[in-house]
Amino acid sequence: MRTMTLQAPSGACKIALGESIGNLKGYCGGADKIVAITDSNVRRLHGEKLGGMESIAMEPGEAHKTLETAEAIYARLLELEADRSSFIVGVGGGIVCDVAGFVASTYMRGVRFGFVPTTLLAQVDASVGGKNGINFRGYKNIIGTIRQPEFCICDFSLLGTLPKEELRNGFAEAVKTAAIGDASLFSFLEGNWDSAFALQRAAIEKVVHDSLQVKMRIVSADEGEKGQRMKLNFGHTIGHAIEKAAGIPHGEAISIGMVAAANLSRKKAGLDAKEAQGLEKLLKEIGLPTHLGAKKAEVLEAIRKDKKRYGAKIRMILLERIGSARMADVGLGEMEGVVNDMC
């Protein structure tokens, strides 16, 4: 087992890589009552590993990352007589971690909490960084808090039950993280993504560890996303628009978004053509899409509505080279060209 600590203004988070979910109680520091928040899939597959702990299972899926779900959980917490000395653990993918972190940050003005992420996406990205949000009126993560979980236990054995499509979504975020902040992780992925995809222990541990190091470095410098942290949105401006317009999974959408942003980076940020091609090749090999089939007009409309738009410009993250990113404001006209090239 390896541990790392993220220090951020809102608190510190201990990340335990390769720890077993079986040791979860030991991380909750003598709390009187521990309540796990999970979803029905994770409860069915891994519920017995919670060792008889009280648990609340939400319905899985983005459509349930809502105030209504949070409300139902508050009600259940009251029934369970959870109080300020209780401890909440989110056990699940990025959705469960977001909802559990939000509920724990608001119930009784905040109770202690930690995470056991069970998807690769949650292990490399969503569970670390302290952002806890829910969706509202069609806007993603528009209501939320910033507060660090006390711990994050990455038990790689939990990934064994994950459908391949979900694993692929996690790889899209790992590729993103490598592209913006770690060229050597990027090379490792080029040579070894298949071992990691087969959940070979040393390979998956390296992918999670190195991705988290980049995220920790960025979050500890800019927890509130005033500058640096926006780099984590590489591929996401266009990706979110595609996700919304084409209704495809997040990882697939940001894969297309990253290729589009890399092509724009060649024109505007000096990214070498070979590196842009290398990114596209890696994503293809992993089995992620790199081009948009249809819905061009809908994607453009979604980009127009994007909250990162300032006047006529849209804020994007571009690559200077693999391992180094910067922000740029891109005009809507230029953006239309990017979306045309994507098809």
Ligand SMILES: NC(=O)c1ccc[n+]([C@@H]2O[C@H](COP(=O)([O-])OP(=O)(O)OC[C@H]3O[C@@H](n4cnc5c(N)ncnc54)[C@H](O)[C@@H]3O)[C@@H](O)[C@H]2O)c1
């Ligand atoms: N807070 C942040 O900083 C942050 C960062 C990135 C993403 N996110 C959020 O994360 C969410 C996406 O997370 P996700 O991709 O983990 O999705 P998810 O939580 O929906 O999980 C994906 C699916 O896998 C199932 N599942 C979870 N663990 C499993 C396991 N071990 N075996 C089998 N099935 C399992 C879930 O029930 C679900 O159906 C989005 O809502 C996104 O906004 C948040």
Ligand SMILES: [Zn+2]
């Ligand atoms: Zn993402």
